[in-house]
Amino acid sequence: MDTVSQLQRQFVEYTASLYREGYLDDQFTQLQKLQDESNPDFVVEVVSLFFEDSEKLLNNLTTALHQENIDYKQVDAHVHQFKGSSSSIGAQRVKDMCVVFRNYCDEKNLDGCVVCLQQAKNEYILVRNKLEALFNLEQQILQAGGSVPMMV
């Protein structure tokens, strides 16, 4: 099997595993539908925005939860934003963690919030690594002269 086919198979299997393990959901597929020759880097662009946004949000959340008097409304606003952006790109596990996080905000449960923040960070780092690996595979396929299989 030549390099391109090998890489393509790797790509397909890796993508399938990301969906199977719940890292990505249908919304990621939706994003891929929006990519074409006129917008060939759409998915990478949106995901990059997500990475930037998430890192800011996680920093803001860390700061907010270290205040002497915690403003849970503010914390909730950040989590809501994080939930929205993760939902928009299909980062399912991050989104699900945000749902739990918001419940703790509602209860003004600091311990719960702190644990959720850590878990949200972990899930974010996981999905970021996986998406970066996925994009890397795409690049390898393209550089080897192949085309990236459509997962739609």
Added chain:
Amino acid sequence: MRQILQIFLLQFDMINDCKDLHVLAVDDSNIDRKVIQRLLQISSFKVTVVESGSRALQYLGLDEDKNSDRFDNSSTLREIPVVIMSSENSLTRIDRCLEEGAEDYLLKPVKLSDVTRLKNSILKSGSGEITGIQTNKRKHKRDQSPLPTSIDCHTPPPASPQHSLEKRARL
């Protein structure tokens, strides 16, 4: 509480072609702005994207600071259809938005099929003007039919005229 508005504004041209439909999409999330812009573009709408309700009003030529009479008397802008985009899946909220005159309520995350469905319903609603000569009757009919805009409400829509555009509900 801050009202976050996402507004689609559709200017329905007499030539009933989707390319002439101009949507003003409003979203405070840069990620969602990028996605909705692409969703609309790929569905052949002309798109302008802004980041806030006040920017949207500015774009429409309505400054919140200016005389509110001008706002209330702006009947053309009143005809602009509103489509809501929100992550909130609450029947009471959805009903309220539709009662206040929204054309539709799209649940986030928005999918291509949502935009396609919206496009089809807009094109259908203007079917009287697809071909043929402009008549007074048709023009009158067009003036009566509001076009979709989209509002994302994180809080219940305020009753104040400053923020809400009066629309007749078309259900």
